Amino acid sequence: MDPTCFSESIYNLIPSDWKEPPQPPRYTSIYKEAIKNDMKKSKTSMKTMGPAKVEVPSPKDFLKKHSKEKALPPKKKFDWNEPRKPPVPLRTDHPVMGIQSGKNFINTNAADVIMGVAKKPKPICVDKRTGDKYDLETSGLLPKYIHKKDYGVTPEYICKRNEKLKKAQEEYDHYIQENLKKAAMKISDEERDAVLQGLKKNWEEMHKEFQSLSVFIDSLPKKIRKQKLEVGMKQLEHDIGIIEKHKIIYIANKK
Numbered sequence: 001m002d003p004t005c006f007s008e009s010i011y012n013l014i015p016s017d018w019k020e021p022p023q024p025p026r027y028t029s030i031y032k033e034a035i036k037n038d039m040k041k042s043k044t045s046m047k048t049m050g051p052a053k054v055e056v057p058s059p060k061d062f063l064k065k066h067s068k069e070k071a072l073p074p075k076k077k078f079d080w081n082e083p084r085k086p087p088v089p090l091r092t093d094h095p096v097m098g099i100q101s102g103k104n105f106i107n108t109n110a111a112d113v114i115m116g117v118a119k120k121p122k123p124i125c126v127d128k129r130t131g132d133k134y135d136l137e138t139s140g141l142l143p144k145y146i147h148k149k150d151y152g153v154t155p156e157y158i159c160k161r162n163e164k165l166k167k168a169q170e171e172y173d174h175y176i177q178e179n180l181k182k183a184a185m186k187i188s189d190e191e192r193d194a195v196l197q198g199l200k201k202n203w204e205e206m207h208k209e210f211q212s213l214s215v216f217i218d219s220l221p222k223k224i225r226k227q228k229l230e231v232g233m234k235q236l237e238h239d240i241g242i243i244e245k246h247k248i249i250y251i252a253n254k255k
Contacts, residue, residue, distance in 0.1 A: 122135070123136040124136055125139050180250040186248065186249070186250050186251075187250070187251060192243065192247075192249055195243065196240065196244065199236055199239055200240060203233060203236040206229055206232050206233050206236065209229060210226075210229045210230070213225070213226060213229075
């Protein structure tokens, strides 16, 4: 066989001018520089290693012997005339013995028990069947707070504050009434009742008209009429409430 027939290969069929296509550019964030700047701002040079420059100790301030020991108090001169403690008793000294009392402690104790007031038992509370007990007075079960003298009584400082507020309100009301009297005209009780009755009558007529509306509101004129009646009734209710709330009414003079 001709050896030249094996020189041909599939790779030889690829044209020699073919080049590998270039890779696309790597993605780079547009915020890269901003993030780097923020990281630099939050960092401090040698933050955990201490300051960059430290004052070097002077060679003259070296550690001396006994410099860290506690200093003793200054020595005092001994004075022989200072008072001293009583002397220790001698070995030959003996305590006074043989002194007896003629008091009969048995009879005395019996008389004290008979004539004394009986001791009241301490109140206790048992909350378990095993017999666990504790003081009843400190348990919070006794109504001790409601039996205090000042229980339910308004504190003095609140009474004083309420009096000041009441006095200030009265002065303010008096000031307002004086100004209204000067620049306004007061409505008498008869006129006030007449206005109130007239408003109520208008509200009843409007309410009757509202009740007579059709059930189905399917046209624009009906909706407008319904809204108009609702607004009018609401305004009348507001006016009636104001007149009923204030017994004295003034009308400002128009200039």
